[in-house]
Amino acid sequence: MTISLSKGQRIDLTKTNPGLTKVVVGLGWDTNKYSGGKDFDLDASAFLLHEDGKAKSENDFVFYNNPSGGTGSVTHTGDNRTGEGDGDDEQIVVDFSLVPANIQRIGITVTIYDYEARAQNFGQVSNAFVRVVDASSDREILRFDLGEDFSTETAVVFCEFYRQGADWKFQAIGSGFAGGLSALCKNYGLDAQ
Template sequence: MSSFNLSKGDRFSLSKAAPGLSIVKIGMGWNPNEEQGGPEFDLDVSAFSIGSDFKIPSDSYFTFYGQLRMGNKIEDKIEKGLFRPLTEDGAIIGAIDDPDGTRSNGDDDEDMFIDLTKVSHKIEQIIICCTICKYPHDNKKDHRTLALNFGQVNECYIRIVDESSGSEILRYDLKDQYINEDALEFGRLFRVGDTWEFEAMGRAHTGSLQTLVDMYT
């Protein structure tokens, strides 16, 4: 299967591209443009599974690094002994925090896994987000992180992989230069009848993760 490169605003039918698709890996990567001696640059991946009211049904449907707990493995694809977030319906296993944006061997910086067959009927769309971790939530409690923004991030992308075959289905490379914003709604998975589609959103905000929490909770 050839991977499709999306642009901002593009919509893509996952169900048509990969009939029988069940488990997908959402991979995200970036290269922070750090200054020598500058603050630590930590990006975090999260997801909001929302219903028809555009809110999460319960706290478990906010998938982020702070909700670490051992969940059922998705076909043993999750590393043994590592803790990841897990939604109430068991459909989403969230990312492990990568504090420095350093990846090797072509791996994504952070990833999450979604079993589309398990997503609760209460959920109409899953918003995949990326935010910059800032003081006082950063590891080193460095006030300088308050000035960080997506204009200092290069080669930021999101991709969707068919976990059963390992084939990349689509990829969206962020082209916009956000010089003030520190929170990004990267893309969304949404239902169309009994099928799933993806939209490359690229919608940026200020206020880091808290802004998104206020929107969807």
């Protein structure tokens, strides 16, 4: 049975799901009736964060042009440039058993590609969600529907996974940023140049 979370809620992942080591993080969205003439290209990314809450290098930033990080523990499965169709638009695979010991949190984010030139923002996006699926059984463990709380934001932190002792937990975040990917990179300690 899938657990539906609200913004800010936290849940034990590995403690309440014994044997869970690898998850597929599915992210999806639809666009509102928008006639700007250009497709919406939303991009999922993962930031692997150290104890100070910051990423330290390119290896700590996983996205379509750097599809693997954290010594292979986090993998982006590919770029969907239109968001067409039902289900997950992009996926990130996290293998908790391979996450380096110095990584304490993994932030899962979505940004709008080329938002300035296309005059696009998350106010034009609807039905955004993140879901976590057990990779071994294909069973959906949890889901967080973001709702329609955004207007001019061009980047959103959907959720974070974080360590507590030997266990991993999940937090539904739903926090928006103006400034797209560069704002997220700055927030997480990376230079987006």
